[in-house]
Amino acid sequence: MTVAFFILALLTVAGTAAAMGLRNAVHCVLALTLGFAGVAAIYLQLDAQFVGLTQIMVYVGAVAILAVFAIMMTHSPGPAKPAAYSSYWILGGLVAAAVFAVLAWAIHSDSASLQPLPVQPEVTVQQIGDALMHHFVLPLEIMGLLLTAALIGAVVIAMDRSEEPK
Amino acid sequence: MTFPLDQIFVVAKQWMRGYVPPIAWPVTSAILSVVPILIAFPLLFAITTLLERKGLGRIQNRYGPNRTGPWGLFQPIADGVKSLTKEDIVPLTADHAVHFLAPLLLVAAAFLAYAVLPIGRNMVLVDLNAGVLYFFAVGSVVELAVFMAGWSSRSKYSLLGAMRAIAQMISYEVPLVLATVVVIMQAGSLSTVSIVEKQEGYSGIWLHAHSGFIGIIPHWFVFTPWGFVGFVLFMIAATAESNRSPFDLPEGESEIIAGYYIEYSGFKFALFFLGEYLGMFATSGMAITLFLGGWNAPFSFFTWIPTYVWFFAKLLTLIGGFIWIRGTLPRLRMDQLMNLAWEFILPMAILNMLVAGVWHFMPGGPLRWLVCIVIIAIPCVLLSRRLKRKKKFEIRTYSFAN
Amino acid sequence: MNSLQNYLLLSSLLFAIGLAGALTRRNAILVLIGIELMLNAANLNFIAFWRFGLNPSALTGVMFAIFSISVAAAEAAVGLAIILAAYRHSKTTDLDQMNSLKG
Numbered sequence: 003m004t005v006a007f008f009i010l011a012l013l014t015v016a017g018t019a020a021a022m023g024l025r026n027a028v029h030c031v032l033a034l035t036l037g038f039a040g041v042a043a044i045y046l047q048l049d050a051q052f053v054g055l056t057q058i059m060v061y062v063g064a065v066a067i068l069a070v071f072a073i074m075m076t077h078s079p080g081p082a083k084p085a086a087y088s089s090y091w092i093l094g095g096l097v098a099a100a101v102f103a104v105l106a107w108a109i110h111s112d113s114a115s116l117q118p119l120p121v122q123p124e125v126t127v128q129q130i131g132d133a134l135m136h137h138f139v140l141p142l143e144i145m146g147l148l149l150t151a152a153l154i155g156a157v158v159i160a161m162d163r164s165e166e167p168k
Numbered sequence: 169m170t171f172p173l174d175q176i177f178v179v180a181k182q183w184m185r186g187y188v189p190p191i192a193w194p195v196t197s198a199i200l201s202v203v204p205i206l207i208a209f210p211l212l213f214a215i216t217t218l219l220e221r222k223g224l225g226r227i228q229n230r231y232g233p234n235r236t237g238p239w240g241l242f243q244p245i246a247d248g249v250k251s252l253t254k255e256d257i258v259p260l261t262a263d264h265a266v267h268f269l270a271p272l273l274l275v276a277a278a279f280l281a282y283a284v285l286p287i288g289r290n291m292v293l294v295d296l297n298a299g300v301l302y303f304f305a306v307g308s309v310v311e312l313a314v315f316m317a318g319w320s321s322r323s324k325y326s327l328l329g330a331m332r333a334i335a336q337m338i339s340y341e342v343p344l345v346l347a348t349v350v351v352i353m354q355a356g357s358l359s360t361v362s363i364v365e366k367q368e369g370y371s372g373i374w375l376h377a378h379s380g381f382i383g384i385i386p387h388w389f390v391f392t393p394w395g396f397v398g399f400v401l402f403m404i405a406a407t408a409e410s411n412r413s414p415f416d417l418p419e420g421e422s423e424i425i426a427g428y429y430i431e432y433s434g435f436k437f438a439l440f441f442l443g444e445y446l447g448m449f450a451t452s453g454m455a456i457t458l459f460l461g462g463w464n465a466p467f468s469f470f471t472w473i474p475t476y477v478w479f480f481a482k483l484l485t486l487i488g489g490f491i492w493i494r495g496t497l498p499r500l501r502m503d504q505l506m507n508l509a510w511e512f513i514l515p516m517a518i519l520n521m522l523v524a525g526v527w528h529f530m531p532g533g534p535l536r537w538l539v540c541i542v543i544i545a546i547p548c549v550l551l552s553r554r555l556k557r558k559k560k561f562e563i564r565t566y567s568f569a570n
Numbered sequence: 571m572n573s574l575q576n577y578l579l580l581s582s583l584l585f586a587i588g589l590a591g592a593l594t595r596r597n598a599i600l601v602l603i604g605i606e607l608m609l610n611a612a613n614l615n616f617i618a619f620w621r622f623g624l625n626p627s628a629l630t631g632v633m634f635a636i637f638s639i640s641v642a643a644a645e646a647a648v649g650l651a652i653i654l655a656a657y658r659h660s661k662t663t664d665l666d667q668m669n670s671l672k673g
Contacts, residue, residue, distance in 0.1 A: 007572050011580050018584055018607055022591030027600060028319060032266065034603055035312060041584075041610050048577070048621045053613075053635045055301045060639050063308025063341075065606060065646045067334060070315055072599050072650040074331070076657040087594050088666050094593030102586035109578045123626035127298050127358045130636075133629045141633075145640050152644035160651035162658075 006047060014040030025086045027073045035066045049122050052130055174474040177204070178290050201293050205282050212483075213445045214244035220491050227495035251438035259321060259431050266320035271432070271439035274313035278446035280306045284360050285453040288463050288476035292361055299360040300352065303454055304345055307409070310447060311337050314428055317440070321431035329427030332502060333418035337409055339509040344405035344451075346517035347398045350524040351389055351458045360454075364462030372468060383468030388461035393540040394524040399459040401517050403489075406451040408505070410444055413494040417502055452486040453479075512551050519547055577618035585611035598653045598663045602646065609642040 017037030021030045038061040045054030088094070134142050172179075181200045188196045218233070218240060225232030233240035258267055284299035286292040296302050311334050318330020355363045370383020389395035408415040419427040429440045456462060460482055463475035470478075500508070523540045530536040588607030595601055613635045620631020657663050 003576050004572055007576060011576075014580070015583060015587070018587045021607070022587055022595065022600070022604060027597055029266070030600055031603065032312075032316065034607070037584075037607070038610065041614060044577070044580070044614065045617055048617050050617050050621070050632055050635070051296065051298050052301070053617060053632055053639070055298055055305045056636060056639055057613075059301070059305040059308055060643050061606075061610070062312065063305065064338075065643055067311055067315065067338070068646060068650055069599060069603060070319075071331075071334075072653060073597075074319075074327075075654060076599070076663045086596060088596050091594040095590055097593060098586045098590035101589055102582055105582035105585070106579060109575055109582065120622065120626075123621075125626075125629065125632065127301075128356075129627075129629060130632065133633060138633050141637055145637060149640065149644050152648050156647045156651040159648070160654045 007044070010040055010043045010047065014044065027077070028070060031066055031069045031073065034069070035062050038062050038066065049125065051125070052127055174289060174476075176474075177288070177476070205293065206279070209279075209282065209446060209449055210442065212449060212480075213442055214248070216445060216449075216487055217247065217441075218243050219487070220494075223488070223491040224495045227492070248438070252435055254434035256434045256436065257431075259323070261322045262431060263320040263322065266316050267431075268436075270313050270317035270320060271436045271443065273316065274310060274443035275439050275446070277306055277309040277313060278443045278450060280309075281447070281450040282453070285450070285457060286361050286364050286462055287453075287479050288474065291463075291476060295359060295361050298358045300348060300358045300363075300454075300458075303360075303450075304341075304348075307447070307450075308341065310443075313443075317432070318428035321428075323431055326428050326430045329418050329430070333411060333428055336411070336415065336418060336502075336505060336509075339506055340405045340408035340415075340513075343401055343509060343513040343517045344409060346514070346521065347402040347405060348454075348458055349517075350394050350398045350520050353521070353524050354389065354394075354528065360457050360462075364457055364464065367461040368464055370468045381468065386461055386464060386466050388459065388464070390459040390461075392527065393537065393544060394520050394527055395459055397516065397520045397523070397544055399455065401513055401520065402455050402459065403486075404513060405509075406448070406455060407490065407493065408509070409451060410448040412448065412490060414497040414500050415505055417499060417505065448490065449483065449487070452483055452490075455486065456482045507555060512555055515551060516544075516548060519544060574618060574622040577622075578615065581611045581614040581618065584608075584614065596664050596666055598656070598665050598668075599650065601665065602649045602653065605649075606642060606646060609638060613638050 014037050017033050017035075017040055020033035021037055024030045024033060038057065042054045042057040042062075045057060181197070184200055185193060185196050221243070222232030222240065233243040236242040236246045258264060281303055283293045284296055284303055314333050314337070315330055318326045318333070321327075351363060352358060355366045357363065357366075367386070367388050369387040370381075371385040371387065372381060372383035374381055385391065390399045411419050419429075429437060432440060456479065463479045465471045465473060465475075465478050523543050526543065527536060527540055530539065585608050588604045588611060590604075591607065592601050592604030595604065616631045616635045616638070620626055620629075620635075623631070653663060656668065660668060662668070
């Protein structure tokens with residue numbers, strides 16, 4: 003395990019654990035941003051340049067900001083803050099730990115996953131564009147439709163209906 | 169034609185790198201490339217603050233600062249000393265960790281954007297295959313830093329200013345990226361170095377004298393219909409992205425309240441200032457790379473001037489343009505700003521992409537120019553007339569208590 | 571040298587953390603963030619298998635990850651819009667209090 007990977011993995015796990023553990027919701031989202039940036043750095047280490055930069059642009063630059071806006075708009079102004087964790091948090095933690103245990107056992111018992119890093123593939127943005135336009139053109143078009151529907155749907159759902167009769 | 173003066177920094181870096189053993193070459197090379205950027209652009213920031221104050225002063229028919237040194241040349245030093253020695257006040261109820269980290273994140277994101285700008289021939293820090301995407305990805309981190317600054321101060325005005333600033337930056341990020349898509353379509357690559365290299369070359373006249381060819385029209389992308397429109401849209405969006413006038417409502421409430429950095433004082437305030445100006449330089453640098461030919465000289469008989477001189481000359485011209493616009497145009501209201509982004513600039517950017525496609529597939533000649541200009545001009549006129557007629561003001565009726 | 575196992579362990583750890591957050595937090599927005607973390611972990615899995623796999627020039631893993639990021643962004647937008655609408659109705663984002671079907 004190289005030093006770079008270890009540091010990045012530590013950063014990512016620390017960020018995401020803080021994101022799920024802190025009391026203050028805005029602190030959670032800021033720690034989540036650190037986690038996303040860590041994942042993007044790991045993508046860059048795996049020679050997936052385009053995906054790593056897209057991850058920063060979409061997750062850090064859009065999803066995190068969306069989450070903080072939502073927290074801003076829904077935070078209750080009262081001084082009495084509700085408890086951070088739900089009443090059955092032990093069960094949830096146990097389920098997550100069990101899932102991790104099963105996955106880790108599956109990974110460890112597979113000897114094929116110990117292979118070393120193969121030679122670096124030549125991935126250019128040109129190839130990704132070619133693939134999007136030839137082999138993956140149907141998912142691309144469906145993605146366009148999906149994003150349009152999501153955009154219109156989000157605006158319609160979140161619209162303030164009480165202002166309509168003016 | 170690589171003249172020795174042009175490559176002097178590259179050669180100097182390799183010479184300095186030769187002094188360390190080959191094991192330390194990557195680290196040394198990185199440090200030797202990063203340190204000039206860390207020195208040059210804050211220096212440019214200092215010069216720009218002085219230039220801006222003098223320039224704005226002259227536009228407003230007054231002298232700028234002229235007391236500290238001849239023609240006010242030591243004013244940036246005085247400003248630096250003042251901001252370093254001021255007391256650092258943090259509100260009691262502020263969130264100290266986030267309050268401290270916000271300006272750092274802003275300045276770090278602004279510096280990271282310089283990694284893909286080609287300042288001269290062979291003088292780019294990292295030649296990423298997806299360089300333009302990296303630039304916009306790093307630029308989108310700035311919004312998060314603005315939110316952190318506004319929210320951590322725990323003050324109503326700073327939060328309101330931060331929300332407005334983020335809304336403005338998000339609204340103008342989409343036209344900014346769409347305006348660069350036309351360049352990517354024509355250049356066929358996201359790498360900034362190859363985009364600059366595609367803009368080499370000149371059209372001109374052949375003289376049968378000793379020199380032969382005199383190129384007077386460079387092949388920059390700004391000299392095509394889609395490139396010109398793209399450049400104009402990019403500069404408007406860049407002005408809005410860096411919160412400069414006429415889009416400085418989030419911070420221009422400084423007549424009353426300073427927006428998202430109201431609770432900052434001393435060095436952190438200076439860091440915000442630095443971050444904003446660095447962002448402006450980086451977006452100008454990207455505009456130069458994409459549209460204005462990067463480090464290419466405008467005429468073919470000027471190619472003996474080093475390429476980094478041309479880059480900084482173009483950068484200073486664009487900064488002068490920013491200062492000129494700041495001194496001339498009034499500030500836009502929030503709803504005017506949003507309407508401009510979503511109802512004028514975004515449709516024009518999408519139309520520009522159509523025009524770039526038409527330009528690519530039509531054979532060269534005057535017909536291509538005519539078709540492209542007509543496709544752009546008619547919707548531009550229609551959309552701007554629609555924008556002007558948007559608000560219908562009713563006659564106000566006042567009712568007074570009798 | 572990094573082996574595939576390291577990346578897979580990291581992605582399963584991220585998945586477990588996201589799952590723990592989604593199951594135990596009270597605030598609805600933080601549950602949504604947990605779901606986003608799980609999607610991120612799955613993406614990391616895809617990219618790791620693409621890199622170490624047999625045919626990296628087919629770009630399947632990269633394509634899947636790109637589409638997954640787009641879908642996750644769209645789903646985050648719609649999910650947050652739903653949470654906003656629910657907050658407007660019940661004046662709270664506490665999931666433990668949204669426990670009756672009658673509004």
